[in-house]
Amino acid sequence: MDIMNVSEAVEEAIIKSRKLKEGIIRGHWREIVDKLSDKSEPLWIKDGVLYVLVEDSVYLHHMSMNKNKYLRKVQDILKI
Numbered sequence: 493m494d495i496m497n498v499s500e501a502v503e504e505a506i507i508k509s510r511k512l513k514e515g516i517i518r519g520h521w522r523e524i525v526d527k528l529s530d531k532s533e534p535l536w537i538k539d540g541v542l543y544v545l546v547e548d549s550v551y552l553h554h555m556s557m558n559k560n561k562y563l564r565k566v567q568d569i570l571k572i
Contacts (some may be wrong), residue, residue: 508532513570517542524565528555542566 522529
């Protein structure tokens with residue numbers, strides 16, 4: 493077992509936590525965005541922002557209009 497300083501340990505825990513959240517969101521994506529799951533894909537979380545890839549601007553607009561609903565679902569799933 494390697495010895496690491498506290499800042500390295502905290503940074504590693506944050507990375508693992510972020511990746512875990514990303515995986516949970518990917519697993520529940522259809523539940524979160526319903527039919528748009530075929531036209532979109534969660535990419536990553538950075539600085540508390542979920543980045544999502546969408547097929548085209550029509551779906552981007554629809555997702556933007558429903559952003560708060562999706563965020564509530566994500567928060568419910570992640571229990572935050």
